[in-house]
Amino acid sequence: MIAEHIAIEAIDVLLVDVPAIRPHRLSVATMNCQTLVLVCVRCSDGVVGMGEGTTIGGLAYGEESPESIKVNIETYFAPLLKGMNAARPGAVMAKLRGLYQGNRFAKCAVETALFDAQAQRMGVPLSELFGGRITDTVEVAWTLASGDTGRDIDEAEDMLARRRHRVFKLKIGSRAVKDDVAHVVAIKHALGDRGEVRVDVNQAWTESDAIWAAKRFSDAGVGLIEQPIAAASHAGIKRLTELALVPIMADEALRWPADASALARERCADVFAVKIAQSGGLLGAASVAAIAQAADIDLYGGTMLEGAIGTIASAHLFSTFGELKWGTELFGPLLLTEDILTEPLRYENFALYLPHGPGLGVTLDWDRIDRMRRNRTRGASIAMN
Template identity: 55%
Template structure:
């Protein structure tokens, strides 16, 4: 039985302004959830959205409020339900709130893994690899600063995959920014971009062609997220991963 549900907002300053098409961030607010059970286990989960409500329909503040007000009282009523059954009840009784539900599910799975005495990866079927490359996001908006930051990470052997946040400027300016960085870092360094849904389909056709020709490896969210038809056309038109 779940005896306690606690949420914490943890505000962490960014190392520099994080400029995106939807917002410029100075801090990143994490939502941590702590769930305790009557048999002595404690599970932790996290829900993180960026840029307030610019990124999605939930903000850190709304996630905390909804968990405290609606999810926590419901969770404390459950007895003898497994994780899948609990999530099924939450899905049935509370619409939306996918970030909040994800944090709760993570905490419950953490508890389940502890009960079984196994790593969570084993509970979920076993790990596929021992390590994964982690990319570093370049989002100062200043070409020279981004190049210097990337070179510092490369020299420290921390990262050789980089993602650039673009979309706040004209397509031509964004492309010039990206390709200047790509040229400065060299062919062995992987560059991806995240447009944060800022381009129209016509702008995307122009921008993607130039980025593909310049050796960029992936383009994330070039158009509005609900414009599925445009995304399908762009995926068919280009070889680059979209």
């Protein structure tokens, strides 16, 4: 039986600027505000799918920015997509990937919107399109990134008391290595066994820096080191992994599924950070996870500090993984001062709870989004029930 042709009629891209609850300090930038890139795909059957392609720190982190995502989708993707069959998201994305290079975040946003629409059409949660969820909750770590030791300790204590997070990742790499190590060790000592501490260096160190720090982290009980050196240095990551002082997680090195294959073949990490935007979409992220599982490499559900759309899309996919040993980092909406949903995502008992409705299972608050969007002159064009 041939599936009905359901045309893609329109694609809208919105930039929504939302202040952060506090400065979020990375090795490459400090974020005081997050720009959510929301993509709305309207279909001829009346179904509307939503996706998100949000980045971290603009061009300081990667080759795409919120502005480039918007321009490239509107200029290149949209003319190609209009009229294509929305009921065949895999075929649509294959065409898109075949014609246009790179643009992983933009492709992720469009693909998420297409799969959201398709799941709504079928009356099932998005997770059912990727094998079906195994769990209704995913554990969520919290990132401590103020850069102030006392403030970070207080923040972690508050999260533990509220039973919202018990795993803490520290963003380091912007200061001298010895200062970063002292900062991390002090926080771990303050939390003791009540909270797990991990670090993310965002490629800021040399290999010798990482070796020196890893010994001290191991002695202090730090549980994981994420991307300590340059993503291109597969040999260096492999040597750090083989030292076995602290488990090593690959993140920026996993730009495409092909990178996952290369890293797995050489056993260049103990853990893979799976990110839907970094992998070019849900399909790419699922491939990265499959490669890791086949190579007996552990999984971690990563984030690009997306808002509610990218976060819950990631959670739908992560819920289908056979094992998510290192949990997730899907705290993005909690870092923002305002929510874009009529009913916020549910964070309780150290976990994020997945909704059960069709598609992404969430409802956007368009009045609030319209108030925060950068260009408000087209607000009426994205109003939805």
